[in-house]
Amino acid sequence: GQHPITFDFTSNFCSINEKENLLALAQLNDGLNFQRCSLKPAIPANLWTEGVKCIPNITETYCIYTNENFANGRGISFFTTPSIADGIASLPAFTQKDLYGNVNNFANPPWEIKQVPGRGRGVFATRTLHRGDPIMAVTPIGIYHSDAFPHDFPLNYIYLHTAFIQLPKPTQNLFLSTMVYADGDPIMERINTNAFSGEFEGASHFLLYPETAKMNHACRPSAMYYYDPKTLIHATQASRTIHPGEEITIPYINILQPREDRQHFLSTSWGFTCTCSLCSSSATHTHASDARIRRIVHLQNALADWSGESIGTPGTAEKLIDLYEEEGIHAAKGTGHMFAALAYNAVGDTAMAKEHAEGALVAGLVNNGHANGEAADENEMKSLVDWPEGHWSFMARRR
Numbered sequence: 001g002q003h004p005i006t007f008d009f010t011s012n013f014c015s016i017n018e019k020e021n022l023l024a025l026a027q028l029n030d031g032l033n034f035q036r037c038s039l040k041p042a043i044p045a046n047l048w049t050e051g052v053k054c055i056p057n058i059t060e061t062y063c064i065y066t067n068e069n070f071a072n073g074r075g076i077s078f079f080t081t082p083s084i085a086d087g088i089a090s091l092p093a094f095t096q097k098d099l100y101g102n103v104n105n106f107a108n109p110p111w112e113i114k115q116v117p118g119r120g121r122g123v124f125a126t127r128t129l130h131r132g133d134p135i136m137a138v139t140p141i142g143i144y145h146s147d148a149f150p151h152d153f154p155l156n157y158i159y160l161h162t163a164f165i166q167l168p169k170p171t172q173n174l175f176l177s178t179m180v181y182a183d184g185d186p187i188m189e190r191i192n193t194n195a196f197s198g199e200f201e202g203a204s205h206f207l208l209y210p211e212t213a214k215m216n217h218a219c220r221p222s223a224m225y226y227y228d229p230k231t232l233i234h235a236t237q238a239s240r241t242i243h244p245g246e247e248i249t250i251p252y253i254n255i256l257q258p259r260e261d262r263q264h265f266l267s268t269s270w271g272f273t274c275t276c277s278l279c280s281s282s283a284t285h286t287h288a289s290d291a292r293i294r295r296i297v298h299l300q301n302a303l304a305d306w307s308g309e310s311i312g313t314p315g316t317a318e319k320l321i322d323l324y325e326e327e328g329i330h331a332a333k334g335t336g337h338m339f340a341a342l343a344y345n346a347v348g349d350t351a352m353a354k355e356h357a358e359g360a361l362v363a364g365l366v367n368n369g370h371a372n373g374e375a376a377d378e379n380e381m382k383s384l385v386d387w388p389e390g391h392w393s394f395m396a397r398r399r
């Protein structure tokens with residue numbers, strides 16, 4: 001079959017309006033007691049180190065699940081449905097031993113945390129980093145179903161506190177070390193300001209990685225990240241050369257949008273005005289950048305279109321790779337090679353297809369937290385390298 005290709009960097013956070021409503025409702029519900037969960041977690045019997053506490057809702061039950069031993073004693077709390085928790089409990093994250101020897105390790109890191117005027121703290125390189133060099137690899141300390149946030153579901157808000165208080169003390173302090181920019185509930189606001197988004201069983205969840213959350217956003221970031229849905233590890237790498245003293249930045253949003261759209265999204269969804277170098281650049285520069293972005297999106301769409309009307313060709317893909325480079329969208333390098341591999345294979349040029357598939361694997365296919373995103377693309381490219389003629393894309397634009 002044909003495979004749609006998506007490419008976006010996204011993070012979902014509740015809007016300011018939702019937050020305000022929620023805070024108001026939460027205050028009304030203060031002092032509410034938890035109910036004990038009548039549903040027993042199916043697997044494995046003693047995975048959760050605290051009693052599971054549940055909140056029945058008309059449509060769905062949500063519970064707090066904590067394992068204080070997770071990732072060598074760092075601990076983790078979930079606020080999600082029993083069925084999602086069962087799924088999570090059977091992930092390698094909980095069933096495999098010794099996955100986390102090299103994560104949450106902050107001894108002698110290639111960065112330091114410093115104050116940035118107007119942006120709170122930021123992470124800055126202390127050594128030269130090259131593309132692909134690891135910056136940090138972190139496990140989440142909290143994962144929360146996004147339905148914990150909408151204003152029509154106020155009780156969930158109080159449950160977030162239980163998810164917090166059940167964490168080991170040092171991890172609670174780590175939680176509290178994250179930035180909070182709005183007044184209101186200290187737990188909720190921290191999740192809002194700092195969490196990444198990911199999916200479990202198709203449902204959107206917020207994942208809190210407290211160290212990674214010290215990195216600021218830039219529209220042309222110097223770092224890229226991978227998320228592994230099986231181990232829950234979030235790993236940041238340099239996406240280009242980063243010199244000592246330079247800020248290490250990641251994208252919070254889809255950066256393939258014109259400036260006005262990016263800024264609108266950052267202010268409505270995140271509540272801050274972006275002061276990154278691209279957002280602060282001149283009108284002429286911005287105009288050129290916006291034009292390149294529109295062109296990039298247009299070319300990506302053409303290459304992802306496998307219908308008879310598609311105008312995607314190997315030339316389209318080569319142009320796209322150049323534009324990523326010109327525009328400083330370094331994380332997309334692997335994606336560019338992936339498009340090129342498919343485009344060449346689609347016209348039967350298997351030699352070029354293999355070269356680009358290898359290029360994609362070397363450059364790295366960055367995902368944004370969608371389950372299977374990275375692995376699926378990687379497997380595509382591996383199978384293309386092994387046997388281009390057997391790949392679904394072979395001659396797909398010649399038939």
Ligand SMILES: C[S@@+](CC[C@H](N)C(=O)[O-])C[C@H]1O[C@@H](n2cnc3c(N)ncnc32)[C@H](O)[C@@H]1O
Binds near residue numbers: 118119122217272
């Ligand atoms: C996840 S935190 C990043 C780390 C934070 N600066 C700190 O001190 O912990 C997100 C917050 O950092 C600030 N921030 C991040 N990127 C920014 C940017 N490009 N422009 C302005 N403020 C930014 C905003 O206040 C945002 O709410």
